[in-house]
Amino acid sequence: MSGMVEHDLKLPLSDADVRALKVGDIVYVSGEIHSTAGIPTHKRMLECLARGEALPFDLKGGALFHLGSYNIEDADGGLKILYINPTTSTRFNDLMPQLIPALGLRLTGGKGGLDARSAQAMKDAGCVYLSFLGGGAPILTDAIKRVTGIGWRDMISHYRLVRIEVERLGPLTVAIDAHGNSVYDDTIKAIQDKRASILAELRADRERA
Amino acid sequence: MPITDAMVRQAAEDLYSWALRKVPDDTKAALARAMEKETKEAARQTLLLQLRSAELAEKRDTFVCSDSGVPVYFVKIGSAAPLQCDFPAAIRQGYEHLVETIDPPILKHVTNPLTLERGYHGKDMPIVSYDFESGLDYVEMTCSPKALGSGRWAALQLFTFPTLEEIETYILDVAITAGAQHCPPVVMGVGIGGTFDHCASLAKKQTLRPLGTVNTDATLAAMEERLTRAVNKLGVGPMGTGGDTTVLGVHIDYASGHGFTPVAVCFNCWINRRTRARLYGDGRIERME
Numbered sequence: 068m069s070g071m072v073e074h075d076l077k078l079p080l081s082d083a084d085v086r087a088l089k090v091g092d093i094v095y096v097s098g099e100i101h102s103t104a105g106i107p108t109h110k111r112m113l114e115c116l117a118r119g120e121a122l123p124f125d126l127k128g129g130a131l132f133h134l135g136s137y138n139i140e141d142a143d144g145g146l147k148i149l150y151i152n153p154t155t156s157t158r159f160n161d162l163m164p165q166l167i168p169a170l171g172l173r174l175t176g177g178k179g180g181l182d183a184r185s186a187q188a189m190k191d192a193g194c195v196y197l198s199f200l201g202g203g204a205p206i207l208t209d210a211i212k213r214v215t216g217i218g219w220r221d222m223i224s225h226y227r228l229v230r231i232e233v234e235r236l237g238p239l240t241v242a243i244d245a246h247g248n249s250v251y252d253d254t255i256k257a258i259q260d261k262r263a264s265i266l267a268e269l270r271a272d273r274e275r276a
Numbered sequence: 277m278p279i280t281d282a283m284v285r286q287a288a289e290d291l292y293s294w295a296l297r298k299v300p301d302d303t304k305a306a307l308a309r310a311m312e313k314e315t316k317e318a319a320r321q322t323l324l325l326q327l328r329s330a331e332l333a334e335k336r337d338t339f340v341c342s343d344s345g346v347p348v349y350f351v352k353i354g355s356a357a358p359l360q361c362d363f364p365a366a367i368r369q370g371y372e373h374l375v376e377t378i379d380p381p382i383l384k385h386v387t388n389p390l391t392l393e394r395g396y397h398g399k400d401m402p403i404v405s406y407d408f409e410s411g412l413d414y415v416e417m418t419c420s421p422k423a424l425g426s427g428r429w430a431a432l433q434l435f436t437f438p439t440l441e442e443i444e445t446y447i448l449d450v451a452i453t454a455g456a457q458h459c460p461p462v463v464m465g466v467g468i469g470g471t472f473d474h475c476a477s478l479a480k481k482q483t484l485r486p487l488g489t490v491n492t493d494a495t496l497a498a499m500e501e502r503l504t505r506a507v508n509k510l511g512v513g514p515m516g517t518g519g520d521t522t523v524l525g526v527h528i529d530y531a532s533g534h535g536f537t538p539v540a541v542c543f544n545c546w547i548n549r550r551t552r553a554r555l556y557g558d559g560r561i562e563r564m565e
Contacts, residue, residue, distance in 0.1 A: 071317060071318065071321070091318060091517075093321075134342075135342040135343060135383065136342065137342060137380060137381060137382075137383055139381075149380045149381070150338065150339060150342050150380060151342060152341050152342035152343065154343070154424070154425070155424065155425055155428075155457055157457060178425070178457075178459065178515060178516075179425075179455075179456055179457035179516065180456060180457075180516060198515055198516070198517055200322065200325050200326065200329060200515060201341065201425060201459035201515060201545065201546075202326065202329055202340045202341040202459060202545065202546060202547045203325065203326075203329045204329070204333070204338070204339055204340060204341055204342050205329055205332035205333050205336060205338060205339075205340070206325065206328060206329050206332065223384060223394060224383065224384075225342075225383055238321070238325065240318060240322075240515075240517050242516075242517055250516070250517050250518055251455070251456060251516065254455065254456065254510075254511060254512055254516065254518065255455065257511055258452055258455075258510050258511070258512075261509065261510065261511075262448075262452070265448065265506050265509050265510070266445060266448065266506075268502075268505075268506065268509075269441075269444050269445075269448070269502055269503070269506050270441060272498075272502040272505070273440060273441070273444070273498075273502065276495075276498040276502070
């Protein structure tokens with residue numbers, strides 16, 4: 068990817084590791100990640116933290132991604148993932164500002180981004196948001212080496228908290244960095260600035276037609 | 277020889293399965309064209325990645341996306357088609373067989389809106405709409421499974437004697453609200469006029485229109501062109517990380533109505549799930565896309 072900065076990240080990560088990342092950089096992630104597509108799962112994490120209960124995994128320095136996955140249980144209780152793919156992160160807008168510092172996350176991600184409250188939490192805590200390709204199941208699934216843990220088996224398959232060992236998961240784009248920069252906020256601001264001129268062009272086009 | 281239950285069952289099953297595995301050819305071509313015109317490197321790379329994902333899914337006979345959505349079918353029945361089938365039952369049976377046998381399996385996305393319970397089955401599932409068309413001697417079935425990512429951004433508003441300016445401003449604002457979240461570049465379907473329900477149906481059917489086809493109505497053709505330009509100027513870009521390609525096409529249809537004018541807008545993500553087959557009286561099931 069000419070002209071673009073690429074990073075190979077190995078989990079767990081330090082504050083300095085993620086502060087080195089800038090919006091627009093391309094990232095590949097290796098190590099153990101955590102994934103879920105469930106709002107109930109996020110709520111359960113917060114409830115556990117509020118009660119001082121341990122989560123199924125220690126996520127400190129790690130990654131929590133908004134990924135849907137289809138997994139099947141082996142006869143020995145292990146899990147095999149057939150495919151993964153990002154889900155819309157904005158569904159978790161109300162929950163991530165609390166979860167990012169409480170879990171000690173360095174990486175989060177999915178598709179569609181998170182709002183300004185999460186961007187602020189990421190800046191404070193030293194965490195970045197990675198944009199995954201929606202509809203990238205074949206590419207993303209290739210990075211999976213094995214499932215190393217399953218949390219909350221009582222939930223339906225894609226709501227569980229799953230710990231997965233991945234090798235060079237990516238390419239992923241840094242869409243919110245740990246310096247308060249967010250492509251989503253920037254785009255929204257730019258659109259607000261441009262809206263009047265785009266409407267004026269629409270009017271001019273209409274009058275010409 | 278009539279069109280039978282067995283044919284409808286088979287088509288319902290195949291169409292859904294194909295839709296999960298193959299990005300339509302016109303869509304792949306549109307993504308490739310967009311890549312050539314993109315001025316942003318990151319956007320070009322995302323478009324390239326989308327094309328690669330489509331190619332890999334096809335090569336490996338697997339899914340492009342993990343969200344297989346809910347099954348949505350459109351059935352166009354030719355007035356001269358010989359029929360001996362119970363469409364609702366046969367389509368349901370085809371879908372139920374698919375759920376049990378599809379490889380890889382699909383996730384449980386069908387949701388009861390009152391209890392949020394999830395599964396494969398439920399009231400009104402699959403969602404099917406029927407139209408008749410004069411003169412045709414076949415049945416055309418289209419499948420466009422709808423997932424959460426792009427499904428949730430559709431919108432409809434009722435206006436009273438709106439100007440074209442008000443209509444176009446609304447369409448642009450719906451695109452702005454959706455922002456980056458529907459997996460752009462998308463296909464945008466727009467319906468104008470009719471009644472509440474008819475308008476929504478017009479919009480939805482426009483997402484099924486092949487890309488690159490020019491609207492036969494000159495006013496709408498011009499509107500489509502300028503709205504495509506306008507939405508792409510927003511700069512949202514592929515997957516929302518910036519770029520010139522937010523929409524692959526804006527497709528618009530209208531119907532006459534009363535002075536209250538609904539305007540409906542909906543989206544298909546870049547995968548643009550859309551498969552189509554024709555069922556003939558001689559037993560043939562012809563895959564169109």
